[in-house]
Amino acid sequence: MIMALFLDSITDSMPVTVGKFFGIAAFDIARLIFSAGPRAFLDYRKRYEWLEIPSMPPELRELLPNRSPGYTAATAVSLNYLVYYALEALRRIAIEPEKLLWHEDIVPPEIFHAMGLVPFLVEALPIVIPNVNNVMAERYIDVAENSGYPADICSLPKTLMGMVESNQLPPPKAVVTSNSPCDGGMASYLMIEKKYNVPVFRLDLPYNFNDQRGLDYYIGEVRRMIAFLEDLYSVELDYDRLREVCEERNRCFSYTLDIWDLMRDSPAPLGGETLVYSHLCYQLGGGTHAATKLMKQILRIARRSVERDGGGIPNERHRLILWNPPPLVYPELFLWMEKEYGAITVMDMITFRHQYFIDTKSPETMLRDLAVIMAHGPMAQHTRGPYENFFDDLFFMYESFNADMIMMAAHLGCKNTRALLGMFREICRKRSIPLLIFDYDLSDRRPMPPEGIKKQVANFMENVMGEKK
Amino acid sequence: MKLFAGCDVGSTTGKAVVINEAGDIMAHYILPSAIDPEVTAIESLSRALAQMASDYEIADMARVIGTGYGRIELSFAHENVSEITCHAVGAHFLDNGIRTVIDIGGQDCKAMALRDDGYVLDFVMNDKCAAGTGRFFEGIGRAFNMDLESFSRLSLESKNPIAISSQCSVFAESEVVSLISQRKPPMDIAAGVQKAVAKRTMSLVRRVGIVEKLTITGGCAKNAGLLKMLEEGLGIEMARLSLDAQLVGALGAAVLAMRHERGQE
Numbered sequence: 001m002i003m004a005l006f007l008d009s010i011t012d013s014m015p016v017t018v019g020k021f022f023g024i025a026a027f028d029i030a031r032l033i034f035s036a037g038p039r040a041f042l043d044y045r046k047r048y049e050w051l052e053i054p055s056m057p058p059e060l061r062e063l064l065p066n067r068s069p070g071y072t073a074a075t076a077v078s079l080n081y082l083v084y085y086a087l088e089a090l091r092r093i094a095i096e097p098e099k100l101l102w103h104e105d106i107v108p109p110e111i112f113h114a115m116g117l118v119p120f121l122v123e124a125l126p127i128v129i130p131n132v133n134n135v136m137a138e139r140y141i142d143v144a145e146n147s148g149y150p151a152d153i154c155s156l157p158k159t160l161m162g163m164v165e166s167n168q169l170p171p172p173k174a175v176v177t178s179n180s181p182c183d184g185g186m187a188s189y190l191m192i193e194k195k196y197n198v199p200v201f202r203l204d205l206p207y208n209f210n211d212q213r214g215l216d217y218y219i220g221e222v223r224r225m226i227a228f229l230e231d232l233y234s235v236e237l238d239y240d241r242l243r244e245v246c247e248e249r250n251r252c253f254s255y256t257l258d259i260w261d262l263m264r265d266s267p268a269p270l271g272g273e274t275l276v277y278s279h280l281c282y283q284l285g286g287g288t289h290a291a292t293k294l295m296k297q298i299l300r301i302a303r304r305s306v307e308r309d310g311g312g313i314p315n316e317r318h319r320l321i322l323w324n325p326p327p328l329v330y331p332e333l334f335l336w337m338e339k340e341y342g343a344i345t346v347m348d349m350i351t352f353r354h355q356y357f358i359d360t361k362s363p364e365t366m367l368r369d370l371a372v373i374m375a376h377g378p379m380a381q382h383t384r385g386p387y388e389n390f391f392d393d394l395f396f397m398y399e400s401f402n403a404d405m406i407m408m409a410a411h412l413g414c415k416n417t418r419a420l421l422g423m424f425r426e427i428c429r430k431r432s433i434p435l436l437i438f439d440y441d442l443s444d445r446r447p448m449p450p451e452g453i454k455k456q457v458a459n460f461m462e463n464v465m466g467e468k469k
Numbered sequence: 470m471k472l473f474a475g476c477d478v479g480s481t482t483g484k485a486v487v488i489n490e491a492g493d494i495m496a497h498y499i500l501p502s503a504i505d506p507e508v509t510a511i512e513s514l515s516r517a518l519a520q521m522a523s524d525y526e527i528a529d530m531a532r533v534i535g536t537g538y539g540r541i542e543l544s545f546a547h548e549n550v551s552e553i554t555c556h557a558v559g560a561h562f563l564d565n566g567i568r569t570v571i572d573i574g575g576q577d578c579k580a581m582a583l584r585d586d587g588y589v590l591d592f593v594m595n596d597k598c599a600a601g602t603g604r605f606f607e608g609i610g611r612a613f614n615m616d617l618e619s620f621s622r623l624s625l626e627s628k629n630p631i632a633i634s635s636q637c638s639v640f641a642e643s644e645v646v647s648l649i650s651q652r653k654p655p656m657d658i659a660a661g662v663q664k665a666v667a668k669r670t671m672s673l674v675r676r677v678g679i680v681e682k683l684t685i686t687g688g689c690a691k692n693a694g695l696l697k698m699l700e701e702g703l704g705i706e707m708a709r710l711s712l713d714a715q716l717v718g719a720l721g722a723a724v725l726a727m728r729h730e731r732g733q734e
Binding site: 422425426428429432434435459462463464466468 | 589680
């Protein structure tokens, strides 16, 4: 489904590279057909409505040309990776269905890759679908609520539950999840367990994981997960293979750090939803060559954007940090802010990750560093543990990326982060940091439509940032 | 003499303030809002100018800024600025120690945190519910069959305010009518109403954080009973401004007109 969006954007703004990118998408489809067979492909098309092709939203069509060619290219490449992920996952599932393992977005896939399993990030489609087809996402939300799922929790797990109830995902053999990021998310896995009657493993992230005791406990949890998978799939974790995966991830992270260095200076080469989309590669394909290739491409484009285009947008006036996930149902918000106010999102909570290069000298060091990365993943550490986990990252990002404002996306369905809004406001006032707390819903336009979000942003930009109406 | 004007076209009243290059307030005027915001603005500014010794017309103003809900409709204004910014700038202009402003107008209520230079650092607003706004007090005044000033004075006589449980202005009005028919002491009912509105306002201002000095602007700032309840509830004394609090938004617009004419942002 995102394929058409991606191709459309390329057709509109990057005619020179149409052939190149069309080739990539076509290659992904062709590989799926040739590897899994045309019957499998047709079967997927028949079963999964999300493989339908949506049209490009008119607002996006209008706003995209404001971005520099480099920034647009980065957007396209990021979207292309999402297309690749979906098609590649379907291809591998068709070939090795017995190795399919569902995993949650808080649990990255490096270890699963090293075990030769076929990991499938369950939240991937619920994240992508609202971006390109909000009506479809809202239909899944309604299905979930009508099935008895509570209406007042996060709409992301509700979208997932609607997809599960509608049989829109390839059924798992087993599931690995965790106790993060929220109660709604955890509850969704109870429903998955009941629906498919498959083994579910839950990683237990301790409340305070920054001390040695907490870390040791979590490493134990990771070992327990490995034993569970080895037993269930009758495979053994190959530590040499894990080393290769970790080294691949280190390469990917090295490119990421270089991108972040470019993001610190004004003008920023890219930003907004492109940053979020591209950094999803860690959750989707951490430790794979495709993820590394994406980051390398983004870095090359970002450098070119600075050198050739003079930045990602024509007149950068504001640099903002976005906290909490962006409105999935309204990705055009980023483009609108860029065009209307010269405000570019230079970093966000999902993109920024406290992660480290993995020490690959022994199995112990690899498991330790992977455990640290999992515990410090986006949202994992922000919705658990002491409030410092939340604030320290945020203010570090604000200073480190030379931002002049913070946008707090106050997701109506996120009780964890909404509980911190008052403290957040107090601290920002003490530090004289311009802060916009705007109400929105992650995956559902109905509680707060795009016009309502824009109105909140416009009020803030006019009254606090001094932008003319 | 260069003159600068601010026109604040609110939902209930239109306000105009004229200042000179030194920032002295030369004239001001308040009148009920007409249907057409531009008519309200022209009328209020013309009447303000008529108070001045020399014959000035709107065209003589070096710069005019419109604010308030009707600001976009003012074709004669050089620019328009949000009332949030104007109330902040106006209050800070009158007292540069002000760091927090509550503005209760005819149909909405806002709380603003100010930077040291008087511009807005943060704000919250309630623009979706009439409870705790001038329109609400008008309704309650009707139930008491008295004007707002008399209602305010009456509430100050109470020693034992009656708790009003309804948050919604429509239901609160019904509750007040019930209490009146039960022959509860009117001053206690009136004080209960003031307390209920003060509570709502306090929760709003606490969201932006209370940093002194705190002041209140807008038409409801004239309600002494409400101010008393707010001061008691917050435990601090609110700064009284040297100008009618209802004019602060228009003053802020005039001050911004002066600054923008000088090239200051």
